[in-house]
Amino acid sequence: MSKLKYGRRIISNLIDIYKTSFKFRFGFTVIFLMCIMGFILPLFSPVNPRAWYSVPKEQPPSSRYLLGTTTMGRDVFWELCSSIGKSLTIAVITAMIASHIGLLIGLLAGIRGGLLDRFLMFLTDTFIIIPGFILLVVVVTVMKNFITIPLMGAIISIVSWPWPARQVRSMVLSLRERTFVYTARLSGMNTPKILIFELMPHLLGWHLVNFANTILFSIGTEGSLAIFGLSLLSDNTLGVMLYWAINYYALYRGLWWWISAPIATLVLIFISFYLVSIGLSEYLHRMVR
Amino acid sequence: MSLRTSKKDLIEYVVTRTIFYIATIFTSVTLIYVLFKFMPVDAVENIIFQLTSAVGGVYDPESVMELRRNLYEMFGLGGNPIESYILFLQRVFTFNFGPAFISFPTPAFQLVLSRLPWTIGLLLTSTIITWTLGNLLGLIAGYYQNRKFAKVLEAMAIIIYPIPYYVMALILILLFAFLIPIFPLGGGMSIIPEKITLDVILNIIWHSLLPALSLIIPGALGWSFISARTLAIETLSKDYTRYAWIRGLPSRHILRRYVLKNILVPQTTVLALSLGGVFSGAMLTEVIFAYPGVGMLAYRATFSGDLNTLMAVLILSIFAVATSVFLLDLLYPLIDPRIKHR
Amino acid sequence: MDVVLKADDLSGGYLLVRKGSSEKNEVYVDAVSDVSLQLERNEIFGIAGESGCGKSTLLKMIYGLLEPPLILRGGSVTFITVDGEIPITSLSENDLRRRVWWKKISYIPQSSMNVLNPTVRIRDHFIEMFTFHARMMKNEAYAEARKYIDQMGLPRDVLSAFPHQLSGGMRQRVVIALSLLLNPNIVLADEPTSALDVISQKVVLTMLEEAQKELKNTLVIVSHDLGIHGVMTHRMGIMYAGKIVEIGKTEEIFEDPLHPYSEALIRSLPKLGDKKQRTGLGGHPPDLKKPPSGCRFHPRCPYAMPICSRTPPKMKMIKPGRYVACWKNSMEE
Numbered sequence: 001m002s003k004l005k006y007g008r009r010i011i012s013n014l015i016d017i018y019k020t021s022f023k024f025r026f027g028f029t030v031i032f033l034m035c036i037m038g039f040i041l042p043l044f045s046p047v048n049p050r051a052w053y054s055v056p057k058e059q060p061p062s063s064r065y066l067l068g069t070t071t072m073g074r075d076v077f078w079e080l081c082s083s084i085g086k087s088l089t090i091a092v093i094t095a096m097i098a099s100h101i102g103l104l105i106g107l108l109a110g111i112r113g114g115l116l117d118r119f120l121m122f123l124t125d126t127f128i129i130i131p132g133f134i135l136l137v138v139v140v141t142v143m144k145n146f147i148t149i150p151l152m153g154a155i156i157s158i159v160s161w162p163w164p165a166r167q168v169r170s171m172v173l174s175l176r177e178r179t180f181v182y183t184a185r186l187s188g189m190n191t192p193k194i195l196i197f198e199l200m201p202h203l204l205g206w207h208l209v210n211f212a213n214t215i216l217f218s219i220g221t222e223g224s225l226a227i228f229g230l231s232l233l234s235d236n237t238l239g240v241m242l243y244w245a246i247n248y249y250a251l252y253r254g255l256w257w258w259i260s261a262p263i264a265t266l267v268l269i270f271i272s273f274y275l276v277s278i279g280l281s282e283y284l285h286r287m288v289r
Numbered sequence: 290m291s292l293r294t295s296k297k298d299l300i301e302y303v304v305t306r307t308i309f310y311i312a313t314i315f316t317s318v319t320l321i322y323v324l325f326k327f328m329p330v331d332a333v334e335n336i337i338f339q340l341t342s343a344v345g346g347v348y349d350p351e352s353v354m355e356l357r358r359n360l361y362e363m364f365g366l367g368g369n370p371i372e373s374y375i376l377f378l379q380r381v382f383t384f385n386f387g388p389a390f391i392s393f394p395t396p397a398f399q400l401v402l403s404r405l406p407w408t409i410g411l412l413l414t415s416t417i418i419t420w421t422l423g424n425l426l427g428l429i430a431g432y433y434q435n436r437k438f439a440k441v442l443e444a445m446a447i448i449i450y451p452i453p454y455y456v457m458a459l460i461l462i463l464l465f466a467f468l469i470p471i472f473p474l475g476g477g478m479s480i481i482p483e484k485i486t487l488d489v490i491l492n493i494i495w496h497s498l499l500p501a502l503s504l505i506i507p508g509a510l511g512w513s514f515i516s517a518r519t520l521a522i523e524t525l526s527k528d529y530t531r532y533a534w535i536r537g538l539p540s541r542h543i544l545r546r547y548v549l550k551n552i553l554v555p556q557t558t559v560l561a562l563s564l565g566g567v568f569s570g571a572m573l574t575e576v577i578f579a580y581p582g583v584g585m586l587a588y589r590a591t592f593s594g595d596l597n598t599l600m601a602v603l604i605l606s607i608f609a610v611a612t613s614v615f616l617l618d619l620l621y622p623l624i625d626p627r628i629k630h631r
Numbered sequence: 632m633d634v635v636l637k638a639d640d641l642s643g644g645y646l647l648v649r650k651g652s653s654e655k656n657e658v659y660v661d662a663v664s665d666v667s668l669q670l671e672r673n674e675i676f677g678i679a680g681e682s683g684c685g686k687s688t689l690l691k692m693i694y695g696l697l698e699p700p701l702i703l704r705g706g707s708v709t710f711i712t713v714d715g716e717i718p719i720t721s722l723s724e725n726d727l728r729r730r731v732w733w734k735k736i737s738y739i740p741q742s743s744m745n746v747l748n749p750t751v752r753i754r755d756h757f758i759e760m761f762t763f764h765a766r767m768m769k770n771e772a773y774a775e776a777r778k779y780i781d782q783m784g785l786p787r788d789v790l791s792a793f794p795h796q797l798s799g800g801m802r803q804r805v806v807i808a809l810s811l812l813l814n815p816n817i818v819l820a821d822e823p824t825s826a827l828d829v830i831s832q833k834v835v836l837t838m839l840e841e842a843q844k845e846l847k848n849t850l851v852i853v854s855h856d857l858g859i860h861g862v863m864t865h866r867m868g869i870m871y872a873g874k875i876v877e878i879g880k881t882e883e884i885f886e887d888p889l890h891p892y893s894e895a896l897i898r899s900l901p902k903l904g905d906k907k908q909r910t911g912l913g914g915h916p917p918d919l920k921k922p923p924s925g926c927r928f929h930p931r932c933p934y935a936m937p938i939c940s941r942t943p944p945k946m947k948m949i950k951p952g953r954y955v956a957c958w959k960n961s962m963e964e
Contacts, residue, residue, distance in 0.1 A: 023447075122309075126316045128562055129614060131606045133569030134587065135321070138599045141591050142332045142364075158324070220453035224573050227455060228591050242459075251463065259459070266456055274451035532746035535696060536809070537732035538763055546759075550750045626750060626793045 017283045024279025030272035038085030045078045061257050068257035071248045076261050083236040087219050093153025094218035098160035099210045106168025124162045132159030140230040147232055156218050164210035171206045205284040212277040238262050299629055310615040317607050322377050325364045333360050336594045359387040363600050381604055390595035397601040408582035412571050415501045419508030420560055427517020428549055450511040454570035458503040458577040500578040516559045520552040554625045561614045568610055634711055635849050636670040641706035643692050660919045662688040664873040673847040677864030681916055685873040686853045690819050694738045695719045695727045737810040739820040743803050747794035754790035760812050783808045800831030811842050817849045869893045872917050872927040879953040889955045891932045934959050
């Protein structure tokens with residue numbers, strides 16, 4: 001099967017999932033809107049969202065300031081858009097690194113098996129036991145002045161790779177059991193061909209699921225670090241928004257819009273990525289039957 | 290056909306798990322050492338600079354040298370890699386993390402240890418409740434898969450599962466401490482008591498209710514529920530469950546003895562794997578609720594750049610999680626007959 | 632003839648709904664089509680046929696085990712007791728579970744390797760049957776279980792074992808013992824010997840045979856292995872593509888198979904002393920989603936006639952107790 005036909009088949013599968021799974025559709029749509037908010041809208045922002053006191057401070061939501069303003073004189077709406085973009089960027093960087101490392105390790109462990117498998121799994125399980133967040137706190141505390149967006153993404157990937165690795169390995173193991181691999185081997189095709197033809201679609205599917213889950217995890221972790229004050233405080237991310245809101249006691253002073261906006265956005269992002277992920281995994285499970 | 294209830298098998302299992310326990314701790318400590326090796330030396334120097342130049346910081350040359358030596362050893366900087374590794378290991382296993390900057394000159398280890406009971410108390414109770422509740426709910430939702438209430442539970446789980454603990458904590462505070470002010474906004478207890486009385490204990494429990502809830506709700510309706518439900522559905526389609534049905538055994542009995550009993554083992558594995566995350570999550574929850582546990586301590590340490598305390602927290606939490614997983618491993622022979630009887 | 636169960640024009644199959652693509656497809660697999668037969672008291676009845684011919688489905692329908700996507704399309708199954716008739720096909724599953732299952736009719740599923748609960752000891756499998764069906768107290772049930780195990784010729788220490796500690800053959804024997812526990816009138820066994828080694832097969836079959844002789848119940852054995860039918864069953868029915876094509880005394884069918892399919896089956900068996908080469912049957916079983924018109928066997932039948940592809944043959948009684956559904960046989964009158 002040529003690469004072109006392959007690509008087309010994958011795309012038609014994706015369109016299929018979009019059409020049949022409500023969960024996937026909903027999640028995907030919200031993510032799409034979020035991307036527009038995060039990457040396209042900020043280009044049109046009338047104020048520099050990072051500049052303090054550019055608008056009157058502590059205004060409740062109105063027709064002028066859609067989501068109100070903060071104590072530092074920033075427009076919540078534009079700050080939100082810029083934050084969404086930054087958070088998503090960090091998350092995508094983490095997902096790129098971590099899910100691919102996980103894919104590699106999971107594949108190695110699952111296909112080779114034996115001693116290599118046990119060693120890799122021991123390593124993975126050890127990483128799972130280390131409380132990732134605390135490790136990140138130590139690392140980021142030391143690196144506080146050197147943090148940039150890509151670096152943050154890379155650091156979070158240190159603790160994000162074990163879950164995809166485990167997942168890929170268990171998927172590879174269950175695929176190995178499937179009869180069609182045996183029959184393919186019996187019909188004379190050599191091993192690399194078996195891998196590409198039969199395993200790839202499933203692999204790609206689960207890889208996407210892991211990708212989505214890692215994005216989820218990364219946004220959550222960046223938020224947690226930000227609450228600890230361990231993020232790019234000079235820039236905007238969703239976590240940093242939360243940080244400032246909490247530190248200026250937004251809630252106690254009745255500035256509910258300042259803290260609700262990032263919370264609501266975070267909840268929406270989490271739910272939609274999760275919906276995409278289970279939409280995908282339900283489809284993959286059905287494909288297997 | 291061998292029917293021996295072999296004590297030998299049991300002993301073999303315990304020994305294997307103990308070896309794994311030690312190996313895991315050793316490996317994680319080493320991995321951390323390797324990780325720190327990648328961090329720039331300037332970073333540590335930076336911290337020292339911050340500490341010495343801040344108001345109220347450490348000035349005299351002896352202490353600074355001591356500090357530098359301390360940090361260098363802990364972060365494996367400078368000198369022969371093998372030597373520094375051994376020094377690092379020494380520090381870790383003797384729990385010598387140096388003095389805590391936020392509470393000079395109390396040893397960091399002692400400081401963390403004094404806060405540990407708060408965190409462990411909160412965690413232990415909420416994890417046990419989460420796991421039990423999640424199992425029961427997941428079991429019922431899996432068995433009555435098509436009924437309305439099961440579908441409602443599933444929908445709730447889909448919404449709640451991806452939300453991290455701290456977001457849930459913030460929402461709970463918004464709802465139950467702010468909008469409808471039932472619970473206290475934070476703290477471990479209202480006033481420091483002179484002696485422990487029943488009132489004091491109740492007060493402590495009252496203050497830990499909301500933090501506990503913020504851990505239980507996402508758990509019992511989140512990861513614990515979802516995995517229990519998935520496992521229950523899988524177990525329902527197994528041959529032995531169908532055979533029980535075919536034999537005319539009543540539903541309740543099948544639920545208890547065929548489904549529940551058979552999801553306990555994989556659910557324990559799920560629990561063991563999530564302990565790392567639960568611990569991390571609890572730390573954040575403490576910050577949001579100003580609960581005086583290890584998490585709160587780490588929070589304060591972060592602001593002061595107190596690396597000693599942070600290291601102490603990191604290493605001790607690794608020990609805590611690894612030990613909990615080990616204890617869970619030891620429980621397996623009780624629930625999985627395949628281990629005790631080969 | 633003392634009939635204990637009869638099936639009248641029983642039809643059923645699997646309704647598959649495809650949700651993967653945007654259009655919802657419904658496909659019906661016609662696994663059991665207009666099957667009529669009667670089971671007598673105190674006999675061993677065999678159902679033979681290739682894999683996929685519908686014999687396991689037939690057994691499930693007789694038991695009343697309609698697990699989705701299996702549905703009942705038509706006909707009925709009636710269980711005849713001294714106190715009257717029980718219409719299996721019209722009873723609700725709850726009623727079946729309370730009144731009929733295991734007490735009157737029991738079922739041995741295929742691949743009984745994995746039907747025992749891995750977290751529960753063997754004795755508890757027995758005890759729970761007594762506790763729930765016979766309303767016994769636990770210690771009473773335990774004593775009964777011990778007695779029963781001895782009766783069945785199984786070693787005493789099986790009771791305290793967990794299923795994974797027993798061999799496949801031993802597990803199968805436990806399952807058989809369980810099925811006979813409440814002394815049901817009918818025992819339905821689906822491929823009781825598949826996945827077993829030859830020695831275990833013999834042990835299992837002997838166990839079933841001896842139990843039947845002593846309890847004088849009706850044992851139904853479904854198997855694709857004609858050899859088993861030859862040594863065990865008194866009467867048998869041959870199934871092809873969802874239809875029963877021949878019924879009669881096992882001996883007679885083996886001596887003189889009337890239906891072309893039975894003929895091919897019997898002829899393919901090796902015979903002592905006969906050195907002729909065995910001929911198999913050409914072609915393959917039809918797709919039950921779209922079965923052939925008329926007689927379902929006609930595409931592979933060496934005697935096929937024009938009418939065979941047009942009209943399905945009805946079951947005809949050649950002599951008392953001997954039935955065939957074939958145009959060739961109806962013509963020869």
